[in-house]
Amino acid sequence: MNSPAKILVVSGSARDESNVHAVVSLAARTARGAGAEVRELLLHRLRLPVMDHGDAEQAALAGVREVRESAAWAEGFVLVTPEYHGSMSGCLKNWFDFLYPELAGKLAGVVAVTGGGSGDMSITAVKTSFAWCHGFTLPFHAAARGPDFEEGLLQNQRVIERIERIAHDVVRYAPLLRGTFEEARALGRGVEAGFAGTHA
DSSP states (O other), rough: OOOOEEEEEOOOOSSSSSSSHHHHHHHHHHHHHOOOOOEEEEEHHHHHOOTTTOOHHHTHHHHHHHHHHHHHHHSSEEEEEBTTTTOHHHHHHHHHHHHHHTTTTTTEEEEEESSSSHHHHHHHHHHHHHHHOOOEEEEEOOEEGGGGTTTTEEEHHHHHHHHHHHOOOOHHHHHHHHHHHHHTTTTTTGGGGGGGGGGG
């Protein structure tokens, strides 16, 4: 607990111009203000291929290495997705497909950006995928709608405060969960290690 929490903020937008990036910037800025070491991963810049399991050439690509290395580095995440057809974006789902052990025993906060809906479907999809990677998510989340933005800036103070709470909580709880998971994993593959033993 003596070193800063390591937090990765992931933009699930496939576009360079997107309200998602304003949310990513807010979450990253808040996490830094809370004392964390923060990295931002903008998936649209990586142009990842669709994941081909076991493809050694694909695994060697710079973008794929960055995805895996940054996720392995992080103790916690803030995952920001646009809502596409009632779910998370394809590029964020593709990010998940490249990962598994890098997310286990870690914590994520989830934020959706929607055209006008509640964001519940995309938030649930992200939380489900993170859980299937043996990670934890905050029970609290946020959604920003189109009308909450003006000229690319988030203006709805209630939504801003929810995102700030998420960032603070990820910084607060991620190192605790990660430390406990590593202690359990050190016990080996026996049942006393719980699910961490499956990663030993």
